[in-house]
Amino acid sequence: MVKLILVLGDQLSESVAALRAGDKETDIVVMAEVADEASYVGHHPKKIALIFAAMRKFAARLREDGWQVSYTELDDTQNSGSICGELLRRAEQYGASEVVATEPGEWRLIDALGNCPLKVRQLEDDRFIASHRDFQDWAKGRKALRMEYFYRDMRRKTGLMMEGEQPAGDQWNYDHDNRKPAGGEVDTAPMQFTPDDIVNDVLDLVEARFGDNFGDLRPFHFATEPGQARRALAHFVRHALPKFGDYQDAMMEGEHFLWHAHLSGYINIGLLDPLEVCQAVEAAWKAGDAPINAAEGFIRQIIGWREYVRGIYYHEGPDYTRRNHLHHDRDLPWLYWGGETQMRCVGQAVAQTRTEAYAHHIQRLMVTGNFALLAGIDPWQVHEWYLSVYIDAFEWVEAPNTVGMSQFADGGVIASKPYVSSGNYIKKMSDHCGHCAYNVNAKDGEDDACPFNLLYWHFLDRHRERFSGNGRMGNMYRTWDRMAEDKRARILKQADRFLTRLDAGEPV
Known part of the structure; x- marks a missing residue:
């Protein structure tokens, strides 16, 4: 009996579970570019x-490998517009009554397949190091699900940077060495690829159909096949990894990538295997070509953080993206879509996002995310923005980073305290403040005070009942309480004025 084997756009690995369960002799691989998936966010x-x-390139490789592939392009006149619709169409065409799928990375699509009027068998996506059962077993009975302890288990499981039962260098974490502000010349950039005919055809299609979406389509220099992605990995390991650790938290004017890998998009759609990437980094460290803090810091992002947030997403369930523990309800301001702003750090991060579909983790967490949290923006709207604008954003990885780590909307499932900071952190880790219309050194509620300074104290003041008892925030409140009453009043008044202007749509 013929089966349909569904392969989604972020499952472009020959070893994906649904393909392993199929039979080249009898089964039909179904792949489809559909409007539902291309437009559920912008x-x-x-x-x-x-x-x-x-x-398109993956479908071609499957055909070369002997699979029969039914592929629907977006502008096909018979395109039904949804994954379920395409499965129904292909089931009728081939007389199939069963679909084998690899579990999607979004509850929305898991539900859609579960309600499709066909028998759809969803297999767990086992391209990850920790299975759902592994994470549930780890989480069971724990009062707090902290990434650091999960990460150590992943190190033990993979053997990466381990010396027997002990971590290399006798430390699990070298994060204290990875907080240097960048300075001087950046001597590397991610590898770029010239679009071929297939890519150019897709670019023309996307320009015609999605040209009004936020973001610049061209120039487009991404890898679109595994061989290219592996070359990009080798380029990073050789040229950028040695300085990645030291400067992974840094931000610089005009430098979009610094020494970051820019590989997450390739990993998340299946062009690179995460363990393969980590092994390449470990090999560079073993060969003496990268310091231990760089290798450990990079590997932690993949087998630690990436695996951990996936575990959190499925552990917490479909309602996770709608959580709003702090009851924030301010609309996402236009400045996130490129509207005028005098805040240099935010403007630079948004402009870079428009150009590259990329910003590194500190720009996301401590600039755009920090501002949204301080300003009290609705976390659902923040979540949808991050899901929309970044090339590596799929809900399983994006939602815990946004709802949990960035916005504290999950009430502390991921973070033990909100990731809020004044402008001092941005001043320390970037050169943005020297180009800004606001004064990051203003502390007393002056008219030109950095909005991060004003909103930081405003956030603490309005959430005092919730956070004053948090042991990690006690010093913040003691500092606030030591300020003269009239100074506190000026700061709160200026913060309220700023938020009023923000709500009115005025440039801020």
Whole structure:
């Protein structure tokens, strides 16, 4: 009996579970570019182009390997517009009554497949190091689900940077060595690839259909096949990894990538295997080509953080993205879509996001995320923005980072305290403040005071009942309480004025 084997746009690995369960002799691989998936949020055009181009090339590789592939392009006149619709169409065409799928990375699509009027068997996506059962077993009975302890288990399981039962260098974590502000010349950049005919066809399609979405489609230089992605990995390991650890938290004017890998988009759609990437980094460290803090810091992001947030997403369930523990309800301001702002750090991060569909983790957490949290923006709207604008954003990885780590909307499932900071952190880790219209050194509620300074104290003041008893925030409240009453009043008054202007849509 013929089966349909569904392969989604972020499952472009020959070893994906649904393909392993199929039979080349009898089964039909179904792949489809559909409007539902391309438009459920306003995806960055580069993200749509990367996925569609990589899908088309993957379908071609499957055919070369002996699979029969039924592929639907977006502008096919018979395209039903949804994954379920395409499965129904292909089931009728081939007389199939069963679909084998690899579990999607979004509850929305898991539900859609579960309600499709076909028998759809969803297999767990085992391209990850920790299975659902592994994470549930780890989480069972724990009062707090902290990444650091999960990460240590992943190190033990993989053997990466381990010396027997002990971590290399006798430390699990070298994060204290990875907080240097960048300075001087950046001597590397991610590898770029010239679009071929397939990519150019996709770019034309995306420009015609999604040209009004936030983000610049061209120039487009992403890898769209595994061979290219592996070259990009080798380029990073050789040229950028040695300085990655030291400067992974740094921000610099005009430098979009610094020494970051820019590989997460390739890993998340299946062009690179995460363990393969970590092994390449470990090999560089063993060969003496990268320091231990760089290798450990990078590997922690993948087998630690990436695996951990996936575990959290499925552990917490479908309602996770709608959580709003702090009851924030301010609308996402236009400045996130490129509206005028005098805040240099925010403006730079948003402009870079528009151009590259990329910003590194500190720009996301401590600039755009920090501002949203301090300003009290609705976390659902923040979540949808991050899901829309970044090339590596899929809900399983994006939602815990946004709802949990960035916005504290999950009430502390991920973070033990809100990740809020004044402008001092941005001043320390970047050169943005020297180009800004606001004064990051203003402390007394002056008219030109950095909004991060004003909103930081405003946030603490309005959430005092919730956080004053948090042991990690006690010093913040003691500092606030030591200020003269009239100074506190000026700061809160200026913060309220700023938020009023923000709500009115005025440039801030």
